[in-house]
Amino acid sequence: MPRVRDPKRSEAEKLYLESFGQLDLVKIAEKLGISDGTVRGWKSKDKWDTKLNGTLQTKERSAPKDTERSKRGAPKGNKNALGNRGGVGGPLRNGKAVSHGLFRKFLPDDEETREIYDNVGQMDSLDLLWENIQIKFTAIIRAQKIMFVRDQDDRTEVLKRKKRTDTGWEDEFELQHAWDKQATFLQAQARAMTTLTSMIRQYEEMCRQGWADEEQKLRIEKLKAEVDNIKGGGKNQESENWADALMEVAERRRAKVSEGEWQ
Structure with missing residues (x-):
């Protein structure tokens, strides 16, 4: 009801x-x-x-018009209306409807950018925040696949640079060990989740202040459930898991150094 x-x-x-x-x-x-x-x-x-x-x-529009002035047109040869097809608004690409010069001065003047700009202008603050939450959440989900580390033997060779030698060209590679890649991923994931959590809290606060309708409230509840699945439990457990993982990486590094295997 x-x-x-x-x-x-x-x-x-x-x-x-x-x-x-x-x-x-x-x-x-x-x-x-x-x-x-x-x-x-x-x-x-x-x-x-x-x-x-x-x-x-x-x-x-309902105000009385000056009939005498309305009969008079522009002087002969006047080009003020050049390019205007008539009707509401000015000529095509006319800048008079732009509220300030920021758009024309700094943003690309192409159809796609103008369309995005116009659509954003029609969104309220809550919907704009929701779109940003979805973009951030999508990036976090996508990172699970891109940053995946198979096991402790998962190593990646990245071409760092090419240099000329006396005998020709030599390739210099950077070796990324599993613990390096995992530590980088955990740190990036922690920062991303912190940002997402902050955005969700801001959204919930706006809901409590009466900005949201029923649909806008339900969609954030659904997203929170999905975020909890990624975290793998409660908020405290998530922090502990990340801390334990980073400590484990540090221990592995120390062990490699002591064994003379660190590169």
Whole structure:
């Protein structure tokens, strides 16, 4: 059964729109006896600013026009509208709709980049954070295969450089032992999991503040269960496992050095 919409949510929106966006969100929260974080969440989720802009545009269109000015066109030979196909907006690739010069100045001016930029602009803060969580989680899962170490005899030779000698060319290789690769992987995994956990906590906090709907709450619970599977148990156990593994790597290195086998 769907939850009944909080009447304060509608009242908060009404106060904001009636003030044409001038009433501070903290003031709205104080009037209704709720947290300002909740009001910010409602504003983002219900797209108050979009509704406000629609209201202002409607009023502008309904305002009486200066009929005398509307009869006059541009002077003969004027090229201000050159390239404009008519209708809403300016000519193709016109920069007047860009809110600031950052996009045009620093980002690539190609169709793909513009499409990404436009799509991001339509996302609210919670959805944007969720997309970043998914990207980070995908990278962690993918790393399990890329960084896999078969066993203690798993060694990798990496071509470091080529150098010319008196007899021709000589290849110089870097030898990566299993314990080196495993230690590198554990350290990278620990950093990645710490970042992911922090992002999940931020998402949960935004959910508690009223930013999320039911679907957005459920999807983070599902992801947390999948993360727990990777960790292989509780949070404390995960840290202990990583610490034990790194200590084991150190012990192996010391043993190799003492035996004269370290390279």
